[in-house]
Amino acid sequence: MPSSRTFESLDAREEIAELAARLIYDEGIRDYALAKRKAVKQLGLSPRTMLPTNEAIEEALARRAAEYQDEDDAERLGRMRRAAAEVMRWLEPWSTYLVGHVLEGTAGPLSVVDIDLYAESAKEVEIFLLNHPWLRFDVHTPRAGGAKEPETVFEFDWHGVPVSLRIWPLSSERNLKRSEHRARLPAVLALLEPPASLSPAEPAR
Structure with a gap:
């Protein structure tokens, strides 16, 4: 029979997952590990508390989105998905994928469009972006590196949507x-609802 400590641990993980999901949704936090740490601190729990899985947080995010999203949120999600499609079309023939909260339908007010692009080198993508001077972008190189981190991250706005x-x-x-x-x-x-035609490849300057 499970001990009371086991139930307390399960309850704590559920609380952490719910609060971490709220932080991700409301504050636009993208790092699940950071959201978990902030949730633990805000709940006044021990740093050694067993943490929920990322899957548990995603489930909590889905519940929160289903409960709190209204027509404005649905409209914003549609704009973000349309922006994603336009950027992906613009970046052909590179191989691109939409990932993250915009794909899952759990994007909050401060979420961004996350797109993964596979290329021989980040430099060739940067040259492509530089050849379009109407696009202003920032470049970030993840500190950790390794197989679990992208080589480079380019951040820019597309029709007012952060990408x-x-x-x-x-x-x-x-x-x-x-x-x-x-x-x-x-x-x-x-x-996309409805699946209408996309905007021109280049956003308005």
């Missing part, structure tokens, strides 16, 4: 796990 373009080595695309949720352009277009 985070994460560049991965072309070779790593072959190692993608089927369990990871991502969508190519046709799948993103299928999410």
Whole structure:
């Protein structure tokens, strides 16, 4: 029979998951580990408290989105998905995928469009962006590096929608796990309601 300590641990993990989901949704936090740490601190729990899985947080996010999203939120989500489709079309023939909260339908007021792009090098993508002077972008190189981090991240606005373009080595695309949720352009277009034509490839200057 489970001990009272086991139930307390389960309750704590549920509380952390719910609060972490709220922080991600309301404050636009993108790092699940950071959201968990902030939740633990705000709840006054021990740093050694067993943490919920990312899957548990995603489930809490889905519940929160279903409970709190209204027509304005649905309209914003539609704009973000349309922006994602336009950016992905603009970046052809590179291999791109929409990932994250915009794909999942759990994007909050401060969320961004996350797009993964696979290329021979981040430099070739940067040159492409530089050849379009109407686009202002920031460049970030993740500190940790390694297979779990993108090579480079380009951040820019597309029709007022914030976009985070994460560049991965072309070779790593072959190692993608089927369990990871991502969508190519046709799948993103299928999410649009109604599936009307996209805006021109270049956003208004």
